[in-house]
Amino acid sequence: MAEAKKKEVEEHVEPEELDAERADQVREELGDDAIVEMLREMVLIRRFEEHAGRSYQRRKIKGFCHLYSGQEAIAVGSLRATGDDDYVISHYREHGHALAAGMDPKAVMAELYGKKTGCAGGKGGSMHLYDVDKNFMGGWGIVGGQVPLGAGLAFALKYREQEAVCLAYLGDGAIHQGVVHEALNMAKVWGLPLICIVENNQYGMGTAVDRVSSTVNLEKKADSHQIYNKAVDGQDVFQVYDAVKQARNRAIEDGEPSWLHLRTYRYYGHSMTDPATYRGKDEVQKQRDLRDPIVRLRNWLVEEEILSQDDIDSIDDEMEAVVKDALAFADESDFPDESELTANIYVEWPGEID
Ligand SMILES: Cc1ncc(C[n+]2csc(CCOP(=O)(O)OP(=O)(O)O)c2C)c(N)n1
Numbered sequence: 515m516a517e518a519k520k521k522e523v524e525e526h527v528e529p530e531e532l533d534a535e536r537a538d539q540v541r542e543e544l545g546d547d548a549i550v551e552m553l554r555e556m557v558l559i560r561r562f563e564e565h566a567g568r569s570y571q572r573r574k575i576k577g578f579c580h581l582y583s584g585q586e587a588i589a590v591g592s593l594r595a596t597g598d599d600d601y602v603i604s605h606y607r608e609h610g611h612a613l614a615a616g617m618d619p620k621a622v623m624a625e626l627y628g629k630k631t632g633c634a635g636g637k638g639g640s641m642h643l644y645d646v647d648k649n650f651m652g653g654w655g656i657v658g659g660q661v662p663l664g665a666g667l668a669f670a671l672k673y674r675e676q677e678a679v680c681l682a683y684l685g686d687g688a689i690h691q692g693v694v695h696e697a698l699n700m701a702k703v704w705g706l707p708l709i710c711i712v713e714n715n716q717y718g719m720g721t722a723v724d725r726v727s728s729t730v731n732l733e734k735k736a737d738s739h740q741i742y743n744k745a746v747d748g749q750d751v752f753q754v755y756d757a758v759k760q761a762r763n764r765a766i767e768d769g770e771p772s773w774l775h776l777r778t779y780r781y782y783g784h785s786m787t788d789p790a791t792y793r794g795k796d797e798v799q800k801q802r803d804l805r806d807p808i809v810r811l812r813n814w815l816v817e818e819e820i821l822s823q824d825d826i827d828s829i830d831d832e833m834e835a836v837v838k839d840a841l842a843f844a845d846e847s848d849f850p851d852e853s854e855l856t857a858n859i860y861v862e863w864p865g866e867i868d
């Protein structure tokens with residue numbers, strides 16, 4: 515690996531601080547209650563994923579299952595910056611986005627279990643969470659597919675003159691797909707309210723990002739489309755919120771799309787069947803020790819005396835209980851009826867097709 519690239523990769527281990535004055539403004543704008551709520555959401559996601567992992571090992575969850583632990587600040591910070599009319603389309607590592615978007619943990623867990631009470635009737639599973647009431651257009655298994663689909667959603671919003679944006683989440687492994695760049699070009703030319711959130715967790719399956727990308731500064735990938743881009747510390751929930759909020763304002767006021775590069779890390783393997791032998795345990799531990807997004811937020815809340823250690827512990831207990839309820843609900847629910855096998859495959863057109 516070229517020295518310069520190696521240096522770039524190493525630098526990404528260190529947490530980056532938001533400019534102190536800006537950080538205060540952001541925290542003021544959010545307010546203490548919202549910040550505590552953000553911690554609760556992040557803890558909920560962490561606990562949810564730990565239990566989902568265990569349920570997978572017990573074969574209660576089958577098929578694909580990609581855990582989001584380590585990346586919580588991205589889902590929570592970005593969705594806190596959105597409005598009720600905004601749309602979301604995500605990748606297959608989307609349990610965190612679904613929960614941060616306000617989907618019911620019971621319906622999400624039941625979907626993972628393949629039960630009929632799941633958010634997609636048990637027919638989608640882990641990669642295909644969906645909730646039309648929350649404008650959550652799903653997890654998407656096709657790497658990079660979120661960008662053209664997100665551009666389509668953004669086009670619809672613009673066409674209908676709605677003051678709203680579409681957030682499209684994708685991974686570092688998706689950014690070189692041709693279709694991503696075709697859609698980015700259109701987003702710029704048409705001035706679509708599209709915010710692409712690149713979750714750079716350092717790996718696409720077992721391949722480190724520096725092995726496949728000409729630069730690890732992934733924000734630069736949008737330069738040739740003249741799209742606003744920015745690198746953000748994805749482990750700092752305040753920075754994530756701030757970047758997305760500003761991107762949203764730009765999209766609504768100026769019709770400008772954005773491409774945000776969020777540096778993060780995934781703690782588990784690519785999926786439940788990946789032993790992650792391509793990286794050392796020390797690397798994961800270093801990320802947990804130095805940059806964990808939940809620890810960073812908890813420490814800040816305690817330092818600022820917004821929460822005590824007892825409050826932190828009760829949030830943990832409370833979120834554990836929410837997840838346990840979701841597990842019991844999923845366990846007790848039935849599988850879909852056999853007749854469901856052929857349902858919802860074709861749209862029944864309401865009238866004659868011209
Ligand atoms: C078009 C397409 N090509 C290949 C795959 C197989 N595949 C599934 S996940 C993945 C890696 C994606 O990595 P990244 O975008 O970094 O997301 P992460 O898993 O790290 O969240 C690949 C290549 C796919 N699902 N879709």
Ligand SMILES: [Mg+2]
Binds near residue numbers: 687713717
């Ligand atoms: Mg990745």
